[in-house]
Amino acid sequence: ETGVTQSPTHLIKTRGQQVTLRCSSQSGHNTVSWYQQALGQGPQFIFQYYREEENGRGNFPPRFSGLQFPNYSSELNVNALELDDSALYLCASSLEWTDYGYTFGSGTRLTVV
Amino acid sequence: DAKTTQPNSMESNEEEPVHLPCNHSTISGTDYIHWYRQLPSQGPEYVIHGLTSNVNNRMASLAIAEDRKSSTLILHRATLRDAAVYYCILTPNTGNQFYFGTGTSLTVIP
Numbered sequence: 101e102t103g104v105t106q107s108p109t110h111l112i113k114t115r116g117q118q119v120t121l122r123c124s125s126q127s128g129h130n131t132v133s134w135y136q137q138a139l140g141q142g143p144q145f146i147f148q149y150y151r152e153e154e155n156g157r158g159n160f161p162p163r164f165s166g167l168q169f170p171n172y173s174s175e176l177n178v179n180a181l182e183l184d185d186s187a188l189y190l191c192a193s194s195l196e197w198t199d200y201g202y203t204f205g206s207g208t209r210l211t212v213v
Numbered sequence: 214d215a216k217t218t219q220p221n222s223m224e225s226n227e228e229e230p231v232h233l234p235c236n237h238s239t240i241s242g243t244d245y246i247h248w249y250r251q252l253p254s255q256g257p258e259y260v261i262h263g264l265t266s267n268v269n270n271r272m273a274s275l276a277i278a279e280d281r282k283s284s285t286l287i288l289h290r291a292t293l294r295d296a297a298v299y300y301c302i303l304t305p306n307t308g309n310q311f312y313f314g315t316g317t318s319l320t321v322i323p
Contacts, residue, residue, distance in 0.1 A: 104256075133310065142300055142313030143257065156310045190256050200247060200309050204256030 104205035106191050112211045113181050121176045121208045123191030131155070131197040132174040134166060135190040137207070143190055149174060150197040178210075186212045217301045222318045225291045233286040233317055235301030240281050245304050247311065248275065248286045250297040257300065257313075260286065296321045 105124040113119050125132050131150045135143035145158035149168035163179040172193070178185055188209050192202040218236040225231040237246065245264050249257040261268055261275045263284075268275040274287040288295055300316040 131309075135311075135313075140315075142298075142315050143311075145310050145312060148308075148310055156308065158310070158312075192256070194309060197308055200245065200262050200304070201259045202249075202257070202309065202311070204258065206254070206256050 104191055104193050104203050106189075106205035106208050108208060109206070110209045110211075112213060115181055115183060115212055117181050118177065118179045119181060119210060121178075121189050121191075121210070123174045123176070123193075123205060125172045125174065125191075125193035126203045129193035129195055129203070130172055131194045131199070132168055132172065133192045133194075133202070134174070134176045135192065136160075136185075137188040137190060139187075146176070148197065155197055181212045183212050186210060217303060217314055219299075219301055219314060219317045221315070222320065224320045224322060225288075227293060227321055227323050228290050231288040231291045231295070231319065233288075233299050233301075233319065234283065235285070236283045237301070237303055238282045240303055241305070243305055246275065246277060246281075246284050247302045247304060248273070249300045249302065249311075249313075250295075251300070251316070252294075252297045260299070291319075291321045293321050293323060295319065 133148040134146040137143040147157040148155045152168045167175045188207040190207045192204040247262040248260040251257045263275045276285045298316040
């Protein structure tokens with residue numbers, strides 16, 4: 101069991117650029133969720149993928165998109181970056197989409213300048 | 214998504230019990246109550262969850278009021294490693310898409 105791994109750990113981008121964040125799920129987990137955490141706030145749900153299909157989405161615009169691969173690793177893509185996108189992006193995996201025991205990664209700190 | 218209310222911050226002395234309260238007066242009959250905690254520079258960590266009955270695990274206990282409008286997370290003996298932000302979250306029984314609030318920041322005093 102290696103846990104959830106996210107890359108990169110830190111990233112600086114310019115407003116208007118695009119970014120891809122990566123997540124490797126815990127072994128055996130088929131569900132991955134992404135969260136955005138602004139400084140001093142709780143994590144906000146972006147979307148969830150279950151067996152490569154989107155399984156729910158929070159209140160985020162379409163420029164936030166994702167993918168889940170057959171090995172259940174995942175990507176979060178954000179287009180047309182805005183300053184307010186600066187945050188910690190967290191990936192969490194679970195055994196099934198009904199399983200309440202999430203395992204979170206340590207996150208990617210994105211700074212948009 | 215049902216709302217929870219928690220104190221912004223609490224303090225506890227090391228090796229003493231800690232009771233972290235959570236109010237959820239609009240909880241529905243099928244909502245589960247979850248607790249996660251987030252240590253500095255880490256992602257959230259699952260602590261415990263329950264529906265109606267009190268629950269115990271190796272990390273903590275969850276006491277749920279009879280009317281389910283409130284719950285309390287109990288850490289039996291606080292250690293310095295328990296200093297974290299504790300989140301109380303409600304979810305329906307149809308999935309695990311969590312809506313976090315701002316949580317309670319617990320300080321443990323040596």
